[in-house]
Amino acid sequence: MGKLTNKTALITGGARGIGRAYAHRLAELGANVGIIDLDLQSFKQFDAEAKAMTANSIIEELQCKGTHSAGAEADVTDFDQVSEAVSKIASELGDIDILVANAGGGAGGLGDSIASSMNLEMFKQVVERNLYGTVNSVTAVVPMMKKNRYGKIVTVSSQAGIQATPDGSYAHYGSAKAGIIMYTKYLAQDLGQFGINVNCIAPGYIGTGRLMGDFERMGIANIIKNIALKRIGTPEDCANAIEFLTTNLSDYVTGTVLDVGGGCIRGGNI
Numbered sequence: 618m619g620k621l622t623n624k625t626a627l628i629t630g631g632a633r634g635i636g637r638a639y640a641h642r643l644a645e646l647g648a649n650v651g652i653i654d655l656d657l658q659s660f661k662q663f664d665a666e667a668k669a670m671t672a673n674s675i676i677e678e679l680q681c682k683g684t685h686s687a688g689a690e691a692d693v694t695d696f697d698q699v700s701e702a703v704s705k706i707a708s709e710l711g712d713i714d715i716l717v718a719n720a721g722g723g724a725g726g727l728g729d730s731i732a733s734s735m736n737l738e739m740f741k742q743v744v745e746r747n748l749y750g751t752v753n754s755v756t757a758v759v760p761m762m763k764k765n766r767y768g769k770i771v772t773v774s775s776q777a778g779i780q781a782t783p784d785g786s787y788a789h790y791g792s793a794k795a796g797i798i799m800y801t802k803y804l805a806q807d808l809g810q811f812g813i814n815v816n817c818i819a820p821g822y823i824g825t826g827r828l829m830g831d832f833e834r835m836g837i838a839n840i841i842k843n844i845a846l847k848r849i850g851t852p853e854d855c856a857n858a859i860e861f862l863t864t865n866l867s868d869y870v871t872g873t874v875l876d877v878g879g880g881c882i883r884g885g886n887i
C-alpha cells in the first residue's frame with residue numbers, strides 16, 4: 618500500500634517536463650492520476666522530451682505501470698474548459714484529493730519584457746497562463762475537496778517570483794509567479810477550516826527537455842556559479858518536494874513556499 622493509495626491526484630501541464638515527473642511520482646505513491654494539458658502530446662515539441670517518453674502519452678505511460686489514469690485537453694486560462702476537464706477526470710477516477718497546478722511558463726526571449734517597457738499583450742498572456750490558470754484550476758477543483766473535507770493543493774511559482782533579475786527582464790513572468798505565492802497564502806487561510814492544505818513550490822533552474830539546451834547555450838558554468846549546490850536541478854528534485862507536500866508528511870504545513878532552487882541567489886529568468 619502506497620502513501621497515496623485510494624487518492625486521486627490531478628496535475629495540470631503534466632504532458633511533459635516537470636509535470637510529467639510529478640505524475641510519475643504520485644502514481645508510484647499509489648494515487649490515481651489525472652492530467653489536464655493544452656496538448657497531451659506536447660512532448661513532441663522538444664526532442665529531449667520526446668526521447669524520454671516510454672509510450673505515446675503520459676496517460677499511456679501511467680497505464681503501463683498499472684496506474685488508474687485519465688487525461689483531458691483543456692486550456693487552463695479558460696475556466697469553462699478547466700471545469701469540464703475536471704468533471705471528466707473525476708467521473709473516471711473519483712473526486713480529486715490532490716491538485717498540482719503546474720501548467721505555466723513565460724513568453725518571449727529571456728532578455729524581453731523589461732519591467733519599464735513591457736509588451737502589454739505578452740504580459741496579459743503570461744499572467745493569464747500562470748496566475749489565472751492557477752486560480753481557474755483551484756476554483757474548478759475545490760468544491761469536491763470542501764465536500765470531502767480533505768485536500769492537498771500545490772501551486773507552482775518560481776525563483777523568478779521571489780527574486781528579480783539583475784536587469785529587470787522577464788518581469789511579466791516574475792510578476793505572475795509572485796501573484797501565485799500571495800494567492801496561495803490567502804487560499805491557505807480560507808481553506809484550512811475544510812482540512813485542505815495549500816502550499817507552493819518555487820523551483821529554480823530545472824533541466825527539462827525544453828530548457829536544458831538553453832542552459833547549455835547560456836553556459837552551465839555561468840549558471841551554477843549562482844547556485845549554492847553547484848548543479849542544475851532535475852524534475853525529480855521538484856517531485857521530491859511534491860511528494861512531501863501531497864502526503865501526510867506535510868499535514869501541519871500550509872500557506873508556505875518551498876524553495877527548490879538549490880540555493881540560487883539571482884532569481885534568473887525562469
Ligand SMILES: NC(=O)c1ccc[n+]([C@@H]2O[C@H](COP(=O)([O-])OP(=O)(O)OC[C@H]3O[C@@H](n4cnc5c(N)ncnc54)[C@H](O)[C@@H]3O)[C@@H](O)[C@H]2O)c1
Binds near residue numbers: 723824
Ligand atoms: N523548468 C524550470 O526551470 C522551471 C523553473 C521554475 C518554475 N517552473 C514552472 O514549472 C512549471 C512546469 O515547467 P516546465 O519547465 O515543465 O514547463 P514545460 O513548458 O516543459 O511544460 C508545461 C506544460 O504545460 C502545458 N501548458 C502550457 N500552457 C497551458 C495552458 N494554458 N493550459 C494547459 N496546459 C498548458 C504545456 O502544454 C506543457 O505540457 C511551470 O509552471 C513553470 O513556470 C519551471
